[in-house]
Amino acid sequence: MAYHPAKARLMESSETRDYSQEAEILKVLGHPVRLKIAAGLCTKECNVKNIWECLGLPQATVSQHLALLKNRGIITGRREGTGVRYSVTNPMVKKIIAALE
Numbered sequence: 001m002a003y004h005p006a007k008a009r010l011m012e013s014s015e016t017r018d019y020s021q022e023a024e025i026l027k028v029l030g031h032p033v034r035l036k037i038a039a040g041l042c043t044k045e046c047n048v049k050n051i052w053e054c055l056g057l058p059q060a061t062v063s064q065h066l067a068l069l070k071n072r073g074i075i076t077g078r079r080e081g082t083g084v085r086y087s088v089t090n091p092m093v094k095k096i097i098a099a100l101e
Contacts, residue, residue, distance in 0.1 A: 001015075007034070009097075021092075024072060025074065025090070026094060026096075026098070028068060028069065028072045028074060029093070029096065031056065031065070033061070033062075033065050034065050034068065035070065035100075036053075037051060037065055037066065037075075037083050038069065038074060038075070038088055038093055038097060039100070039101075040054065040095050041075055041086055041087050041088045042088045042094055042097045043089040044056060044087075045085040045086060046068065046079070046085065046086060046087075047084060047085050047089075048062055048063055048084070048086075049083075051066070051086075053096055054084070074088060074093050075087060075088050075089065075090075076089045
């Protein structure tokens with residue numbers, strides 16, 4: 001097998017990089033509901049009611065998924081009156097969603 005300097009450099013940079021943050025994001029987005037929520041929130045802000053109505057899921061289920069996405073730094077909530085509007089603020093997540101589409 002021939003030695004390829006370009007491949008060796010690629011592996012060296014991959015071996016020294018810590019992919020733990022990326023792996024955590026991919027793990028969280030690995031659930032279909034959370035992936036749908038993140039994809040929808042990449043395009044516009046929404047409140048919990050709009051999300052659960054669109055997905056046809058119970059409000060409690062959607063709230064649990066939103067809490068996990070928020071705790072992992074994938075989405076943020078912005079208070080608006082008595083409600084909260086969510087959006088994706090993590091640029092890496094936006095790139096992942098764009099790649100999937």
